[in-house]
Amino acid sequence: RNRNQWAENELLELEALESALQHPSMIGIKIAHAHQHFRMDDPDYYSIYELAARLQAPLYLHTGPSPFPGTMSAAPYTDASYLEEAISTYPDATFILGHAGYDFINKELGTFETCLALAAAYDNVYLEASALGSTGSDPTGANYREIARRVAEEGLEDRLIYGSDGPQFPGFLKSYAERTVLALSDANYTEEEARLVFSGNFETVFGINP
Numbered sequence: 411r412n413r414n415q416w417a418e419n420e421l422l423e424l425e426a427l428e429s430a431l432q433h434p435s436m437i438g439i440k441i442a443h444a445h446q447h448f449r450m451d452d453p454d455y456y457s458i459y460e461l462a463a464r465l466q467a468p469l470y471l472h473t474g475p476s477p478f479p480g481t482m483s484a485a486p487y488t489d490a491s492y493l494e495e496a497i498s499t500y501p502d503a504t505f506i507l508g509h510a511g512y513d514f515i516n517k518e519l520g521t522f523e524t525c526l527a528l529a530a531a532y533d534n535v536y537l538e539a540s541a542l543g544s545t546g547s548d549p550t551g552a553n554y555r556e557i558a559r560r561v562a563e564e565g566l567e568d569r570l571i572y573g574s575d576g577p578q579f580p581g582f583l584k585s586y587a588e589r590t591v592l593a594l595s596d597a598n599y600t601e602e603e604a605r606l607v608f609s610g611n612f613e614t615v616f617g618i619n620p
Contacts, residue, residue, distance in 0.1 A: 416454065422462055425587045431467050437616050438462075440508075442472035444481040451489040452491035459496050463503035469616050470538070471505060474512045474520045489521045490528055495533050504615055506571060510557060511536045514547055519556065526560055536615060537561065540573030543593070552587055555611070558597040567603040571611045 416423065422530050430436050439462055443450050448472075462469050473490045475483050486492050487571055488509050497505050507528065513520030529535045541547050542554045547569045571591060594604045 416446065418450075420454075420457060424457055427458070428461060428465065431465055436467075436606055438468040438470055438506075440470045440472075442476075443486075444476050444483070445478070447482055447487070450469060450490070451486060451495055456499065458502050459500045463500045466502075466504075466617075468504040468506055470508050470588050473509045473525060474509050475515045477514045483515075491524050491526060497528060497535060501532075501534055502591040504534050505532075506536045506538050506592070506615065507536050508573070509541055512539070512542055512547070512553070516540065517548060517553070519553055521540060522557060522560070523579060526564060526566070528563055529566050536569045536611065537566070537570055538571040538573045540575035543589040544575065544582070545585075551593060554589060554593040555596045558593040558599070562568075562597045562603075567599065568611060568614075569606045569608055571615065574609045 415464060427439070431439075435482065439458065441458070448455055459469065461467070462499075471490075473488060473494065475481075477486050482488070488510055488511075493505065493507075494561070496503075507525045511521035511523075511525040525535075525537055529537050539554065539557055543551075548554050558570075574583050574586045576586060590608075591604070593606060599607070609620070612618070
């Protein structure tokens with residue numbers, strides 16, 4: 411929303427969000443700072459994180475530069491280091507760092523190491539690597555394999571959440587899942603660790619009992 415609209419209608423918008431989260435199909439909150447044009451460290455929007463913590467609604471946050479027109483590319487809108495204040499201020503809120511800081515413009519790891527460091531430092535931070543398994547975003551799969559390797563190296567297999575970014579086109583979901591299996595296998599994930607990535611960590615974050 412426009413900054414002026416948020417300043418004028420913040421309480422009404424928060425009430426609407428809280429009401430929406432009562433619906434059984436609403437399981438969390440997504441924010442894409444780069445697309446919505448507000449900084450990750452803008453305290454004017456911290457009330458959203460406060461609400462998420464109170465309602466135990468996980469927050470999915472787009473991190474890393476986006477290739478879509480009209481998005482902001484500067485660090486305060488894409489670099490998860492600018493989220494650290496909010497993450498530390500609201501320990502009861504769960505922050506899922508979507509795309510794990512991947513740079514989809516240059517097809518590079520981008521600020522992945524920053525995201526990894528935040529997950530290592532804070533129990534309320536998870537990583538999600540959707541879109542990395544597509545041939546368009548990571549042609550050789552090398553970046554996806556590196557992310558899987560570094561997550562395992564840091565012992566954070568219980569913080570990585572599978573996301574497909576699909577369906578997009580016929581066969582995409584199958585291809586994406588296969589590339590994910592290859593990345594995890596290449597990084598020597600055990601069967602149980604792979605299960606955590608594909609389903610267990612999501613179930614934990616969203617309170618799902620399989």
